[in-house]
Amino acid sequence: MDVERRILSHNDDLAAALRDRFARHGVFVVNLVSGPGSGKTELLQRTMSDLRPHLRVAAVTGDLATENDAARLAESGAPARQILTGTMCHLEADMVAAAIDDWDLDEVEVLFIENVGNLVCPTGFDLGEDLRVLLVATTEGEDKPLKYPTLTMSSQLAIISKCDLADAVECDVELLERNIEEVRPGTPVLRTSARSGEGVDEWVELIRERFATKTAATAG
Amino acid sequence: MDVERRILSHNDDLAAALRDRFARHGVFVVNLVSGPGSGKTELLQRTMSDLRPHLRVAAVTGDLATENDAARLAESGAPARQILTGTMCHLEADMVAAAIDDWDLDEVEVLFIENVGNLVCPTGFDLGEDLRVLLVATTEGEDKPLKYPTLTMSSQLAIISKCDLADAVECDVELLERNIEEVRPGTPVLRTSARSGEGVDEWVELIRERFATKTAATAG
Numbered sequence: 001m002d003v004e005r006r007i008l009s010h011n012d013d014l015a016a017a018l019r020d021r022f023a024r025h026g027v028f029v030v031n032l033v034s035g036p037g038s039g040k041t042e043l044l045q046r047t048m049s050d051l052r053p054h055l056r057v058a059a060v061t062g063d064l065a066t067e068n069d070a071a072r073l074a075e076s077g078a079p080a081r082q083i084l085t086g087t088m089c090h091l092e093a094d095m096v097a098a099a100i101d102d103w104d105l106d107e108v109e110v111l112f113i114e115n116v117g118n119l120v121c122p123t124g125f126d127l128g129e130d131l132r133v134l135l136v137a138t139t140e141g142e143d144k145p146l147k148y149p150t151l152t153m154s155s156q157l158a159i160i161s162k163c164d165l166a167d168a169v170e171c172d173v174e175l176l177e178r179n180i181e182e183v184r185p186g187t188p189v190l191r192t193s194a195r196s197g198e199g200v201d202e203w204v205e206l207i208r209e210r211f212a213t214k215t216a217a218t219a220g
Numbered sequence: 221m222d223v224e225r226r227i228l229s230h231n232d233d234l235a236a237a238l239r240d241r242f243a244r245h246g247v248f249v250v251n252l253v254s255g256p257g258s259g260k261t262e263l264l265q266r267t268m269s270d271l272r273p274h275l276r277v278a279a280v281t282g283d284l285a286t287e288n289d290a291a292r293l294a295e296s297g298a299p300a301r302q303i304l305t306g307t308m309c310h311l312e313a314d315m316v317a318a319a320i321d322d323w324d325l326d327e328v329e330v331l332f333i334e335n336v337g338n339l340v341c342p343t344g345f346d347l348g349e350d351l352r353v354l355l356v357a358t359t360e361g362e363d364k365p366l367k368y369p370t371l372t373m374s375s376q377l378a379i380i381s382k383c384d385l386a387d388a389v390e391c392d393v394e395l396l397e398r399n400i401e402e403v404r405p406g407t408p409v410l411r412t413s414a415r416s417g418e419g420v421d422e423w424v425e426l427i428r429e430r431f432a433t434k435t436a437a438t439a440g
Contacts, residue, residue: 037359066366068363087340117255118339120341121309121340139360140257147285148284149285
């Protein structure tokens with residue numbers, strides 16, 4: 001436990017430095033967390049395309065192996081970089097810092113960090129983000145927030161993804177929402193489908209508002 | 221890394237002791253690993269019900285929180301015990317040993333261990349099992365074996381679950397099979413659906429054969 005605490009405390013220091021750096025350059029940062037296959041990359045592709053006419057967006061994406069996600073995200077035309085974690089089950093602040101080390105952050109307004117697909121381990125690792133967003137897909141079952149409460153509790157927003165499949169997989173979306181509310185009361189929840197477009201406008205608008213709020217606060 | 225190696229080595233010692241104990245009592249042990257929401261519990265419910273007329277089965281199931289899975293598995297009438305891991309992202313050999321400490325293993329012929337839903341962290345943790353089975357659901361996408369190669373490589377059998385949903389979620393099951401083959405050539409793959417029953421007989425038959433083989437080897 002002492003080792004774990006030391007690792008987390010070291011990460012917290014690095015995350016604080018990252019957060020300062022993001023604030024200096026006016027970058028709004030979103031950390032997307034979820035289990036494997038919840039549709040983070042597909043939603044992010046659509047989100048980045050829709051945001052690009054309004055804001056300069058970029059992404060870093062973590063995976064044990066394959067560069068597939070960065071390649072998919074780069075299709076939006078925005079900068080996207082893959083972080084290969086090897087056997088590591090989550091992203092840490094130093095990996096994010098290294099990935100963006102040579103980027104000119106004055107050219108970035110919104111940075112998305114797509115975490116490794118894992119509903120447990122990203123919990124304790126602050127990446128300097130402004131907003132941590134939990135994705136739960138309708139295909140995963142309604143009980144996931146209850147079974148993985150630590151990550152749910154550490155997220156300030158929840159997105160229910162793949163809502164177009166809810167009927168096919170017999171997911172009770174309202175029960176899923178109630179389970180999020182039970183674990184973390186007051187958490188805003190968006191229902192989305194990257195395929196049908198449901199909820200994407202609302203999600204894009206939310207990011208634009210949060211970016212504007214951060215910029216106004218930093219300028220003031 | 222030294223700490224990690226020491227933890228794994230300690231676990232290996234405990235797993236070896238568990239494996240000896242299982243062998244002495246003629247228990248065949250299956251460790252089921254997968255991401256969250258792949259349908260481990262639902263498949264296991266059906267598997268245990270179908271096996272019960274032939275073999276004495278039992279299960280231990282790991283989760284951070286909630287006793288739901290053990291309750292669902294106990295519906296089959298077989299002994300089932302929940303291991304609550306708290307913030308821990310995988311099962312370790314000592315947790316399994318503690319969970320079955322008061323069980324008379326002469327009353328058990330097949331023990332299922334349902335791991336925490338996590339496609340990374342269970343990799344290095346031997347639980348004394350005879351067979352490690354990776355579940356990947358059609359709803360997770362075809363790329364999961366490539367993106368989570370360490371757990372795929374450590375499993376001796378793969379089950380593609382939720383095959384009844386393949387069309388609805390546009391999963392190319394053959395591509396998913398090829399991706400498993402690419403990461404771990406020669407891995408046997410079963411296509412299943414706990415809902416429709418597809419592949420369940422084959423899976424149940426496979427366990428009966430493996431149990432018989434182990435019993436014959438131990439007796440010989």
